[in-house]
Amino acid sequence: MDDYPLLNLFWTMLWLFLWVMWFFLLFKVVTDIFRDHSLSGWAKAGWLVFVLVLPYVGVLVYLIARGKSMGERDVKQVQEHEEALRQYIQKAAGAGSSSAEELGKLSALRDKGDITQEEFQRAKTKLLN
Template sequence: MDDYPLLNIFWTMLWLFLWVMWFFLLVKVVTDVFRDHGLSGWGKAGWLLLVLLLPYVGVLVYLIARGKGIGERDAKQAKGHEEALHQYIQKAAGNVRSSADELSKLSALKDKGDITQEEFDRVKVELLA
């Protein structure tokens, strides 16, 4: 511990944090390049080459030139996921409701005497399966 002072540990941790933060930005930029449907194939290739050949400069230039769009595309993607989840929940709840409606209609038919208890039980098992 004496050969590596506390201040050196602090600097090492700071540089490690900055490296992880830059790596996160690099991954964010690359995923944003491929997620942007308005960007042509040549545009995507150009940004990717710039970011990979000159990583620090490329990430900074991308953030300056297209930084505002990153947040807009993130919000659009989150909204799309939320709508898909909402539609899935409605579909799943609709199926439950339709089974419950069918059971109530079936029960009304049995109460009126239109179907027998055996028919009711058979169709009920089919609906609940």
Template sequence: MDDYPLLNFFWTMLWFFLWVMWFFLLFKVITDIFRDHTLGGWGKAGWLVLVLVLPFLGILVYLIARGRSMRERDLKQAEEQQARFRSYVQQTAGSGGGAADELHKLSALKDKGDISQEEFDRAKARILA
């Protein structure tokens, strides 16, 4: 460890994290190129060639030219995922929510003494079946 000072270690880690961030950005841009439905096949091929042949310049130009629409596509995808999640939760909760409400009403009727334990058990079995 004496032949590799702490400052050099930090410098190496900085370059490593910049390298990782660079690949993250590269994959993000390539994903956005293919996700964009308004861009035609030749446009996608052109951007992809530019990004892969001249990566630093290509990504810089792509972010300058299409950065705003990239953000809008990200927001649109997040909203669609949120809507699908809400729909799934509502569908799942809706299928069990009716049974829970009915069981609660039955329990209240049993607690008030309006129905017997046997009637409660039969109705409960019918609801849960």
């Protein structure tokens, strides 16, 4: 530990952090290039070549030119996922609640005397299967 001072350790960790953040940003930009449906195939190829051949300049120019729309696409994707999740939950909960409602109606009919216990059991078995 004597031959590697604490300040050098700090600088090494800082450079490692910046290196990891750089790759995260590069992957985020490449992902956004392919996710953008408003770009043509040639435009996507051009941005991709620009970002890969001149990575620092390419990513910086991409963020300056398309950073705002990049954020809007992220928000739109999150909203679409939330809507799909909400629809799935409503669909799954709706199926269970309709069976429960039907059982409640059958129970009310049985309690009023409109159907017999045997009819209630048959309808209940049919409903639960």
